[in-house]
Amino acid sequence: MLLGFxxxxxxxxxxxxxxxxxxxxxxxxxxxxxxxxxxxxGRVLLTVSASVLAVTMLLALSWALGHVVGTPNLPLEWMVATHGLANAVGFALCGLLAWQRVKEKVG
Structure with missing residues (x-):
């Protein structure tokens, strides 16, 4: 995506x-x-982490598609507030907490 800029x-x-x-x-x-x-x-945290990716990556794809073919898309500020925040909290934080629990159970 960086090359696209x-x-x-x-x-x-x-x-x-x-x-x-x-x-x-x-x-x-x-x-x-x-x-x-x-x-x-751990199951819930991993499920949330996985589910958030499905939704937020659709937002990213629709945003990029909007720039190419002109379909309606969220402005950059809303992308940060939705895609960015959801990935940070829903994917990254929930995923890290889940893997920490998995590690504690195994180790």
């Missing part, structure tokens, strides 16, 4: 699509791992 919107869309697919694969792996977590809290 220098090479144009179509490259940014391609980068967003590649990143979205990659993050959906991460979400899928987290979701699969959540079913194997030893405790309920």
């Amino acid at each position: 220098f090479l144009g919107d179509p490259v940014e869309l391609l980068g967003a699509a590649v990143l979205t697919v990659g993050m959906w694969l991460v979400g899928w792996a987290l979701w699969r791992r959540s079913r194997e977590a030893a405790d309920r809290v």
Whole structure:
């Protein structure tokens, strides 16, 4: 996606699509791992982390698509408030807390 800022919107869309697919694969792996977590809290945290990725990466993809084909998309300030904040809290924080619980149960 970074190259898209220098090479144009179509490259940014391609980068967003590649990143979205990659993050959906991460979400899928987290979701699969959540079913194997030893405790309920760990399962919930991993499920939240995985689910947030599915939604926030759709926002990123729609934002990049909006720049290429002109579909309606959120302004940058709203992307920061939704995509950015949800990824920080829902994906990263919940994921880190979940992995800490998994580590404590195993170790």
